[in-house]
Amino acid sequence: MLALKDLVPAATNNINTRFIILDKGKPAMEGGNRTCLALVADETAAVHFQLWGNECEALEPGDIVGLSDGIFSYNRQNLVLRAGRRGKIEKVGEFTMVYVETPNMSEIRWVPDPKNSTKYVKETVLSSYSRIFPPLH
Numbered sequence: 001m002l003a004l005k006d007l008v009p010a011a012t013n014n015i016n017t018r019f020i021i022l023d024k025g026k027p028a029m030e031g032g033n034r035t036c037l038a039l040v041a042d043e044t045a046a047v048h049f050q051l052w053g054n055e056c057e058a059l060e061p062g063d064i065v066g067l068s069d070g071i072f073s074y075n076r077q078n079l080v081l082r083a084g085r086r087g088k089i090e091k092v093g094e095f096t097m098v099y100v101e102t103p104n105m106s107e108i109r110w111v112p113d114p115k116n117s118t119k120y121v122k123e124t125v126l127s128s129y130s131r132i133f134p135p136l137h
Helices: none
Strands: 015-024 028-030 033-041 046-052 063-075 078-082 088-094 108-113 116-125
Touching: 015 046, 033 078
Parallel strands: 046 078
Antiparallel strands: 015 033, 015 063, 028 033, 033 046, 063 078, 063 088, 108 116
């Protein structure tokens, strides 16, 4: 199982992880599909997670979710974790999970690795916390 702090952008559906939903935005229409963005986290990092269709209503803050064959990639210039067409999400619990809100892996600028153009490396941290879901402190 991959820790969120180890996410790296890639065009492959190979991410298997578990996280808790901390906050969820309002649904919006994108290309004829209903989507919403959520802030999710595990004990190592946080990330923005994109929900599609019925997932927007089925999952709520406090839900613990297992992701199989997910993808961490850009969608409309935003770096998000998502199930994609090949992945699967499943609610596996509620409320009882240790998590951190920083670093937020969606708030890192990634650039192609000069040694391997098929991979990305961190260039800079844009923000320690989510700029979409600011912390409540």
